[in-house]
Amino acid sequence: xxxxxxxxxxxxxxxxxxxxxxxxxxxxxxxxxxxxxxxxxxxxxxxxxxxxxxxxxxxxxxxxxxxxxxxxxxxxxxxxxxxxxxxxxxxxxxxxxxxxxxxxxxxxxxxxxxxxxxxxxxxxxxxxxxxxxxxxxxxxxxxxxxxxxxxxxxxxxxxxxxxxxxxxxxxxxxxxxxxxxxxxxxxxxxxxxxxxxxxxxxxxxxxxxxxxxxxxxxxxxxxxxxxxxxxxxxxxxxxxxxxxxxxxxxxxxxxxxxxxxxxxxxxxxxxxxxxxxxxxxxxxxxxxxxxxxxxxxxxxxxxxxxxxxxxxxxxxxxxxxxxxxxxxxxxxxxxxxxxxxxxxxxxxxxxxxxxxxxxxxxxxxxxxxxxxxxxxxxxxxxxxxxxxxxxxxxxxxxxxxxxxxxxxxxxxxxxxxxxxxxxxxxxxxxxxxxxxxxxxxxxxxxxxxxxxxxxxxxxxxxxxxxxxxxxxxxxxxxxxxxxxxxxxxxxxxxxxxxxxxxxxxxxxxxxxxxxxxxxxxxxxxxxxxxxxxxx
Amino acid sequence: xxxxxxxxxxxxxxxxxxxxxxxxxxxxxxxxxxxxxxxxxxxxx
Numbered sequence: 001x002x003x004x005x006x007x008x009x010x011x012x013x014x015x016x017x018x019x020x021x022x023x024x025x026x027x028x029x030x031x032x033x034x035x036x037x038x039x040x041x042x043x044x045x046x047x048x049x050x051x052x053x054x055x056x057x058x059x060x061x062x063x064x065x066x067x068x069x070x071x072x073x074x075x076x077x078x079x080x081x082x083x084x085x086x087x088x089x090x091x092x093x094x095x096x097x098x099x100x101x102x103x104x105x106x107x108x109x110x111x112x113x114x115x116x117x118x119x120x121x122x123x124x125x126x127x128x129x130x131x132x133x134x135x136x137x138x139x140x141x142x143x144x145x146x147x148x149x150x151x152x153x154x155x156x157x158x159x160x161x162x163x164x165x166x167x168x169x170x171x172x173x174x175x176x177x178x179x180x181x182x183x184x185x186x187x188x189x190x191x192x193x194x195x196x197x198x199x200x201x202x203x204x205x206x207x208x209x210x211x212x213x214x215x216x217x218x219x220x221x222x223x224x225x226x227x228x229x230x231x232x233x234x235x236x237x238x239x240x241x242x243x244x245x246x247x248x249x250x251x252x253x254x255x256x257x258x259x260x261x262x263x264x265x266x267x268x269x270x271x272x273x274x275x276x277x278x279x280x281x282x283x284x285x286x287x288x289x290x291x292x293x294x295x296x297x298x299x300x301x302x303x304x305x306x307x308x309x310x311x312x313x314x315x316x317x318x319x320x321x322x323x324x325x326x327x328x329x330x331x332x333x334x335x336x337x338x339x340x341x342x343x344x345x346x347x348x349x350x351x352x353x354x355x356x357x358x359x360x361x362x363x364x365x366x367x368x369x370x371x372x373x374x375x376x377x378x379x380x381x382x383x384x385x386x387x388x389x390x391x392x393x394x395x396x397x398x399x400x401x402x403x404x405x406x407x408x409x410x411x412x413x414x415x416x417x418x419x420x421x422x423x424x425x426x427x428x429x430x431x432x433x434x435x436x437x438x439x440x441x442x443x444x445x446x447x448x449x450x451x452x453x454x455x456x457x458x459x460x461x462x463x464x465x466x467x468x469x470x471x472x473x474x475x476x477x478x479x480x481x482x483x484x485x486x487x488x489x490x491x492x493x494x495x496x497x498x499x500x501x502x503x504x505x506x507x508x509x510x511x512x513x514x515x516x517x518x519x520x521x522x523x524x525x526x527x528x529x530x531x532x533x534x535x
Numbered sequence: 536x537x538x539x540x541x542x543x544x545x546x547x548x549x550x551x552x553x554x555x556x557x558x559x560x561x562x563x564x565x566x567x568x569x570x571x572x573x574x575x576x577x578x579x580x
Contacts, residue, residue: 023567053543060550217536224540224547265568270561277555284551438565 017082017514018184018368020261025189027271027278030258032192032347034249034279035199037117037316040344043243043283044290045311048223050239051230058231058240059280066456067244068276069448070412072441073419074250075268076429078259082518084358085253086500087509088260093423099415100359101496103253106407107355109488110252112383113396114349115176117313119168119388121341123148124317128334133321140321141314145393148317155394155476157386157484165388172346173380179350180357180372184261188354192347199343200282206336207285210292213327219295222305223287238463241456246404248279249348251412253355260358264521270438290315293323293333300326316341353379365507394476398484401473405464406489413457420450435525 020026047055081088086100127133133143145151150162179187210216230236249255259268291305297319298305310319316338324334353376361371386395419425426446434440473481504510536544 023562053540053547056543056547056550220544221536221540224544225537226539226543263567264570267562267565267567270558270565273558274555274562277551277558280551281555284547436568438561 017509017512018261019263020189020258021185023262023266023271025185025193026258026262026266027274028196029188029192029347029351030255030271030275031278031282032196033254033258033351034247034275034348035196035282036249036344036348037114037341038243038247039279039283040203040286040290040341041312041315043247044223044287045309045315046239046243047287048291048309050236051227052222053224054226054228054231055236055240058237059244062237062240062244063276063280065448065452066241067248067250068272069445070245070250070416070453071248071255071272071276072269072433072445073416073429073449074255075259075272076433077419078256079262079266079268080429080432080522082260082515083509084260084362085256085355086359087362088256090500090504090510091515092419092425096418096423098496098500099411099418100253100256101499102407102411102414102492103251103256104356104359104499105492105495106403106411107253107352108379109399109403109407109492111349111352111356111379113387113399114345114352115169115172115380115383116165116387116392116396118172118342118345118349119165120148120317121338121345122168122172123164124321125335125338125342127321128324128338129331131325131331134325139318140325141318143321144317149393150390151393152390155398155474155480156391157395158389158391159385160390162388162390162392165392166384169384169388172349173376173383176346176349176353177372177376177380180353180376181369183368188350191350195343195347199340199347202336202343203282203285203289203340206333206340207289207292209329209333209336210289210296213292213296215295215297215299216292217295218299219291219293219305220288222295222309223291235463238456238460242409242460245412245457245460246408247283248276249351251408251415252352253359254351257355257358258351264518265436268433268437269441273439293327294319296327297323362509363502363504365505365509394474394480395484397474398476398481399488402468402481402485402489403492405461405468406486407492409457409461409464410489413454413461416449416453416457420446420454426450432522435522 020029047059050058077088077092078085081091083091084100085103086097089100090097132147133140136143136147148164150160152158152160179191181187182190211220245251262268262271291309294308295305298308301308308319320334320337324330324337327333356379357372357375360366360375361368364371364374366374386392419429426449430441430445433445468485472478473485509515
């Protein structure tokens with residue numbers, strides 16, 4: 001990583017900070033970020049496992065009491081302080097910069113393994129046509145583990161590369177870097193404006209096709225039948241809060257970064273509600289599509305839906321290939337499903353990478369292209385060294401589990417405590433959100449962010465700490481989880497502290513005249529406007 | 536599909552997709568405002 005002192009002779013930034021050219025493009029990009037792999041392969045099973053139809057109640061409570069309030073917190077910080085995560089938090093309070101770098105490093109970890117899953121999904125689009133998994137007599141699971149990933153027998157780190165993953169991963173990184181170099185308007189906005197409508201149309205066709213499969217109704221019956229007893233179980237409520245939290249991409253630094261590109265007079269809360277409900281709307285569609293397909297799979301195997309229901313990698317790369325092989329027009333189902341994973345994944349990967357690119361762009365004060373390349377190429381190289389290997393799956397599994405819980409969740413908890421109780425920033429941020437927004441926030445928002453937020457996040461984190469400490473994650477060796485799980489999560493904090501200690505040079509965006517102008521405008525607008533002037 | 540499952544399917548669709556429609560209607564009633572400087576930039580003064 002370059003220090004600011006290395007910017008001598010580097011291309012400095014004469015250009016203005018980019019803004020999304022319209023509200024529609026911001027919303028599309030924010031939805032593109034929120035709708036990721038989790039919406040497709042995680043939500044359906046979480047809902048099914050935690051009360052089926054009755055899960056709607058804790059789910060809606062979690063959206064309204066934690067998801068949307070925390071989303072608004074991210075919007076307020078990014079939009080008020082108009083910077084990447086480290087810069088925005090630093091402008092809020094000098095000592096808070098470290099929180100932004102923590103988020104940048106979390107995004108680095110997620111980016112390096114996310115690209116691998118997108119590459120797998122891209123390959124499975126092709127396999128859906130060739131039905132490559134049919135050649136393995138032990139089924140799609142054996143094909144995935146042995147033939148495709150060539151998984152080593154024991155967890156470890158090796159550099160036995162698998163060409164059929166390495167090549168698509170290079171392509172994923174090339175596409176992503178091209179989009180990132182093009183910038184906020186020509187890259188991120190355009191990519192989302194193309195990929196998101198495509199994703200929605202493809203997924204809608206997939207759902208329609210799935211619900212007409214034999215047995216689909218049994219799947220939907222299992223998915224929507226409510227189990228009211230589940231609502232008495234606190235773990236069901238924790239599952240709802242946990243799912244919403246990860247699904248909405250709050251506390252990753254993504255929404256801080258994206259909202260910093262919104263125009264000053266943006267309707268932050270009105271846009272936020274659209275993003276949150278669009279994300280949930282897609283999840284519901286995914287639940288219907290996935291369980292209709294699982295209903296068909298159960299029907300074909302003469303099993304109950306309960307026996308075939310699964311989530312994550314097992315759902316996408318083992319259950320779905322089986323469905324593709326058995327269903328009428330299975331190849332179409334496969335291309336639509338895995339194509340949806342690719343587009344949902346790409347739009348999320350772009351947003352994750354933008355957190356890192358924007359942070360370094362601000363700190364170095366460089367123009368878009370050199371800043372993007374200096375960040376994206378090393379990230380891509382690390383990703384390509386670690387994940388298209390025979391040990392990549394183990395690494396991905398452990399890093400994903402630990403970065404989610406002891407990265408994102410822990411960081412979110414620290415942020416709500418620091419901003420709520422430590423710095424007392426919530427009244428100022430609420431005032432900022434209310435300035436131009438259609439839905440005004442009151443004391444309720446401050447209570448939800450400063451009270452309910454820490455309580456819910458704290459409960460989840462303690463639960464996770466107990467689970468992870470009581471047994472070795474996935475049965476991997478202690479040294480492996482120690483280094484790539486606990487060690488990695490700890491290293492993110494140490495790295496964040498070190499990065500925050502690097503001084504901001506005069507070339508950086510810290511004293512950007514454009515921000516001072518923004519600040520003056522924001523302060524001038526703090527004078528209450530006359531009634532009726534706004535609209 | 537059982538009656539209770541159908542009811543919960545409809546409730547889920549109405550609350551979540553309905554919520555999206557309400558949010559979109561709210562947004563469309565509040566058109567985008569243009570950013571003009573409240574305080575003129577120093578160089579134009």
